Amino acid sequence: EGDRAGAPGSPAAPARSPSPVAADAGSPYWVDPQSRAARQVAAWEAAGRNSDAQVLRRIADRPMALWGPGGDPGPEIRRAAAGARATGRTLLLAAHNIPYRDCGQHPPGGAANARAYRDWIGAFADGIGKTKALVVLEPGAVAHTVDGCTPADRRAERFRLLSEAVDRLKRNPNTKVYLDAGDPVAVKNPTDLVAPLAEAGLERADGFAVNVSGFQPDAAARAYGARISERTGNRHFVIDTGRNGVGPLPGDRARCNPPGRALGTPPTDRTADPLVDAYLWIKRPGDSDGTCRGGPPPGTWWPDYALGLARRATE
Template identity: 85%
Template sequence: MPSAAPRRRLHSVLGLLALLAAAPACSGGPAPAPGPPAAASPGAPAAESPYWVDPRSEAARQVAAWEAAGRNSDAQVLRRIADRPTALWGPGGDPGPEIRRAGAGARAAGRTLLLAAHNIPYRDCGQPRAGGAPNAQAYRKWIGAFADGIGTTKAVVILEPGALAHTVDGCTRAEHHAERYRLLSEAVDRLKRNRNTKVYLDAGDPASVKNPTDLVPPLAKAGLEHADGFAVNVSGFQPDAAARAYGARISERTGNRHFVIDTGRNGEGPLPGDPAQAWCNPPGRALGTPPTDRTADPLVDAYLWIKPPGESDGPCRGGPKAGTWWPPYALGLARRARE
């Protein structure tokens, strides 16, 4: 009978080779900075994501409509959006009913609800079409209804995209700054009265704020001390590395506060050329890192899809008004998503 020794030696050699193959390559330099996790295959269900997927989202309804019309191939591609969690932006009238509906779904599924509050007075530079609460009293009532709608639901709220960035870029008039800081600080405190709610103040992105440390004083005045952190790249197209570097500079000046990054449309980065023309429905963009709280980064709490991919930025490049679902643009983002 043949000896077992040669087989044992062979198994030992194979085991050593497997260990060597699995070990990271040696390097004389420092370890690379943490990056986003490898993206899940587009179309895969968000099994590892803690966030709720709305079965009544625009993307989900579009998938159902296309399947009913026999556009099965397009519907399957669009599932790369429909099957992943995106933030619900509270309606500008009474936000309570819609938030309560979504909260009930999130609780039933055992998931966290993603929300964006976007109704500050003089919103979006105060342009007439921009909307927002008509005054401070109306905003306090609105944010109270928003918070009441959440109740005990486990939730993450992105507070007022653009509100602070517009106080440093000249978009919001100086006489409105003090009121805005006060309203944001009050909103943080009201939302944090909900024991299961996390709040992240929006802090712009590298395309809108050239010096991120300019946001440090406004964030402090807006109640960052009582919030869970801040958000960057909301509705933006900056790649993960650029958004992370931007956020890290703010974090360094705010006591290492954590932040979240909007990755919904940053898969191909920003459109090259004039930044003033690149923010509104830029062509050729793609979905970015799928939503997750597993970032392997000590500063980044989550990669989120805050601006729902497929919603128009405004009536430019043939798009409908801001916030309107635009199926062709959504399909393009999904088709260009990297495997």
């Protein structure tokens, strides 16, 4: 499986700056006018690819999570927070820098150690400040403690760091926190996550997230989340719908840049579901899962793949 992180990468600089993006009328979340998709739209318009640019606006004109960069996340998050405040919208973020993240498969594998992670999450939280924000905390981190990916001698530290991160983020007056809880492919028995989520601080978080970077359709993701919810005091959850419009591709490599996929339900907090707080685009549509199927490195913007997702979208 490709890295879930939004690693650095962007299209070539456009001939002109992208125009301001109007907030999606069906969503309370901020749309970043400097996103990779927005820059690609501007570049294609400047090059005369107006038809493709218009299709890609199905991504560029909608809110997606900003993944806090490694190193010092503060400047980028402060930039985004200022934009969100200026529009009165909620900032969507993903924190993904836990030590030994993604099984250590994709260097640098997150923060070097516990101290570095505490410093990083502190800078992340400071960047948010009083801005209204929703943070998906550490995609894969809890699920990897039950699937054999995280060594036993690292689990206690991981739960401690996650729990501390929940507390640090919740010190911000307007920040909601959702611990990542995997998906039906990553975790065959979702009830296996109940105790780990508790150790990671779920009781003090606002809920959990499912299907991050995944392709499971809304109904399957909802059923998976409901099984966890019923064992955790009916905790609410959010669903990543960025690439699940036609469901998953069958096969062993179905999670790494699968062809033929489509954008899913647009981001919104109007779910008409008492358990589901929001449908969100957490994994940014168009960011590569990895070098499989001719893709660029993990997290790198891949405009051709993004265009395919947008073309096949039904909403």
